[in-house]
Structure formats: structure tokens, C-alpha cells
Amino acid sequence: MPMITQKKNVSITGKVTPDDAECIACVVSSSDPEAFAQLVRKYQSSVRQFLRRLSAGDHAMADDLAQETFLLAYQKISTYKGSGHFKGWLFKIAYRRFLRMKQTGAAKYEIISSDITLNSVSNDAVEADILAEKMMGYLTVEERVLITLNISEGMSHSEISQYTGISLGTIKSSIRRSKQKLIKEFSTEEQVA
Amino acid sequence: MKDNLMKESLIKNGSLKSDDLFVKLLSYHVQLIDDVFVESVMKKIDSAFKFRQWVLSIFTVLGCIGGLIGLSMLWGSSKAVFESVLLSGYSLLFFTLIVVAVVVFFTWVLNEEFETP
Numbered sequence: 001m002p003m004i005t006q007k008k009n010v011s012i013t014g015k016v017t018p019d020d021a022e023c024i025a026c027v028v029s030s031s032d033p034e035a036f037a038q039l040v041r042k043y044q045s046s047v048r049q050f051l052r053r054l055s056a057g058d059h060a061m062a063d064d065l066a067q068e069t070f071l072l073a074y075q076k077i078s079t080y081k082g083s084g085h086f087k088g089w090l091f092k093i094a095y096r097r098f099l100r101m102k103q104t105g106a107a108k109y110e111i112i113s114s115d116i117t118l119n120s121v122s123n124d125a126v127e128a129d130i131l132a133e134k135m136m137g138y139l140t141v142e143e144r145v146l147i148t149l150n151i152s153e154g155m156s157h158s159e160i161s162q163y164t165g166i167s168l169g170t171i172k173s174s175i176r177r178s179k180q181k182l183i184k185e186f187s188t189e190e191q192v193a
Numbered sequence: 194m195k196d197n198l199m200k201e202s203l204i205k206n207g208s209l210k211s212d213d214l215f216v217k218l219l220s221y222h223v224q225l226i227d228d229v230f231v232e233s234v235m236k237k238i239d240s241a242f243k244f245r246q247w248v249l250s251i252f253t254v255l256g257c258i259g260g261l262i263g264l265s266m267l268w269g270s271s272k273a274v275f276e277s278v279l280l281s282g283y284s285l286l287f288f289t290l291i292v293v294a295v296v297v298f299f300t301w302v303l304n305e306e307f308e309t310p
Contacts, residue, residue, distance in 0.1 A: 033235055040234050045225040053219075063230065070234045071241060125222035132219050151219045179215060 020086045028078050036077075039086070040070050046153070047090055049129070053148040054098050054141065057133035065101060069094040084162060088155070092163045095145055102141060138185055142166070143178040150175055253299070 020042075026035035047069055051062035072093050080089055132152075136144045145164065149155045150171075155163075157171050166174075 033238070036238070037231055037235055040231045041226070041228075044227065044230055044234075045221070048225045048230070049221045049223075067230070067234050067237055071237050074238050075241070128218075128222040132222075135218070147215075147219065151215050152221055182215070 021082070024077060024080065024082075024086070027074070036070075036074055039073075043087055043090055044070075046087055047094055050091060050148060050153070051094055051098060052129075052133050053136050053152065054095075054144050055133075056136040056144070057130060061101075065094065065097050068097050072097065084159075088159065088163045091149065091153075095164060098141075098145075135182060135185075138181055139178050143174050143181075146171055146174050147178045 020039065023035040023039050026032040027039075044066065048063060048066045051065050051069075052059060055062045055065075069090060073090055076093075080086070136148075139147065146160060146166070149160045149163070150157070157168055157175075160166070160171050161168050164171075
């Protein structure tokens with residue numbers, strides 16, 4: 001049974017949490033697999049959901065990329081300086097992995113989905129997530145990552161800029177444009193209905 | 194929920210309360226907690242680690258073989274030189290220290306690679 005959660009818009013600020021710091025220290029010092037497994041358990045939902053939004057609902061590809069993200073995080077964990085939140089660092093890796101995959105097969109990720117029907121909205125949390133993922137099909141990859149980090153993850157524009165390397169101005173305009181696109185699609189569907 | 198979302202999404206009098214709608218629509222509704230995923234990740238890490246061990250081992254062996262071949266090729270033509278140089282006391286001591294230093298160095302370098310994750 002999927003857990004229905006209403007995620008609050010909590011901004012990711014500050015440094016790594018004490019629990020994370022302990023796990024990271026164990027991994028760095030002694031390559032402790034159980035410590036890293038704890039980090040994977042803690043952040044798997046966020047990373048997988050993030051990649052599902054980026055991939056506009058391709059769960060298999062998203063989960064594959066999520067595994068690669070954690071693998072790379074394990075290999076490069078000694079480079080994590082602790083200056084930002086550990087989850088943000090994971091998102092940075094995930095985003096770059098996704099961009100690399102996009103370069104090899106870019107066309108299929110830019111297809112604008114035209115088969116979304118608002119009539120499919122229901123109270124079921126799983127279907128709500130699927131609808132959100134399909135909505136990403138209307139957006140470019142950059143728009144997807146920015147709107148997901150801003151709205152779904154609750155990151156501020158400056159945090160998004162820190163983790164993606166995209167300038168603040170571009171982030172603001174891109175998020176505004178994304179919202180306009182989605183509003184336009186909602187309005188179009190309403191008129192058709 | 195469908196009706197509420199539809200109403201909320203309508204453009205009313207030129208204004209739209211889109212931010213709340215977007216938060217409601219784009220929030221993560223399901224927590225993906227999956228032990229199978231965690232196990233898959235740990236297996237991938239283990240496989241990657243073992244692959245690195247194999248690569249390092251193979252190239253270390255190839256390097257040693259190449260070194261021995263080179264030494265054997267030089268030995269024949271420089272046997273007299275080797276005998277006169279190495280058989281002197283200080284040269285032999287120096288050569289032994291070099292060999293020990295190399296062995297220690299490689300042990301230090303490869304020890305981390307052979308630690309089990």
C-alpha cells in the first residue's frame with residue numbers, strides 16, 4: 001500500500017546532519033558498507049522520485065540511474081566536503097548522470113507528451129505521482145529539474161543554482177516559464193473537456 | 194480531488210492561485226522505500242570493487258612479467274657489467290634496499306584496493 005504523504009516545502013539548508021556525518025565518516029574511513037546502506041535507505045526515495053520526474057515517468061531508467069548515482073556517490077564520497085546538504089550533493093550527481101544519459105539518447109526525453117488527460121486524476125497517491133511525472137513531459141529537461149527541485153524538494157533558487165550550476169536568472173525565468181506551460185496545458189484540457 | 198483540482202486550475206478573473214496547485218500536484222505523494230533497491234545498489238558496489246581488484250592484479254602481473262623479460266634480455270649482454278657492479282658490497286646493499294622499498298610501496302598502494310568493502 002503506497003504511503004500517502006504530504007511533503008512540506010522544507011528548504012534544504014545548512015550542513016550535513018549528525019546522522020549523515022557519522023555514516024559518511026564510517027564510509028570514508030573504513031569503507032563500511034552498512035553505513036552507506038543506511039544512507040541509501042534514507043535518500044533512495046528522494047533520488048528515485050527526482051529521477052522519475054526528470055525522466056517523465058520512465059521508472060526503469062530512473063531506478064537504473066538512481067543505482068548509478070549511489071554507486072558513484074560511494075566511489076566519490078571522500079570528495080564530499082560537507083559544505084551543503086548531502087541530499088543536494090546526491091541530486092547533483094543524479095542530475096549529471098541524467099545529462100550524460102541524455103546526451104546518448106536525447107531525443108526520447110524531449111518528446112512532449114500529448115496523452116495526458118486530467119480526468120485520470122484520482123485520490124490515489126500512486127496515480128498522483130504518475131500524473132506529475134507525465135506532466136513533466138510538457139517541459140524540457142532543464143525545466144523539469146528546476147521545477148522539481150523548487151516545488152517538489154522545496155529548494156530555494158540559490159540552492160538550486162549551487163547544485164545544478166545554472167545561473168539564478170535562468171532558474172527564475174525557467175521556473176516561471178514551466179508554470180506557464182503547465183497552466184496553459186491545464187487550461188487547454190479544461191476547454192476541451 | 195479531480196473536481197477540486199479542476200476548479201483550482203481554472204483561470205478566474207484573470208488570476209490563478211497556481212503556487213498551491215503546483216505544490217499539491219508536484220509534491221512527492223509516495224515514499225519509495227524498497228529494500229530490494231538498497232540490496233541492488235550494494236551488489237553493484239561490490240561488483241565494481243571486485244572488478245577494480247581484478248584489473249589491478251592483472252596489470253601488476255603483466256608489469257612484473259614485462260620487467261622480468263626486460264631484465265633477461267639485458268642480462269645476457271650485460272652479464273659482466275652486472276657481476277662487477279652488483280657483487281660489490283655497497284651496490285648489493287643499495288640494490289636490496291631498493292627492492293624492499295618497492296615491495297613496501299606496492300603493498301601500501303595495493304593494500305587499500307584489496308580491503309573488502
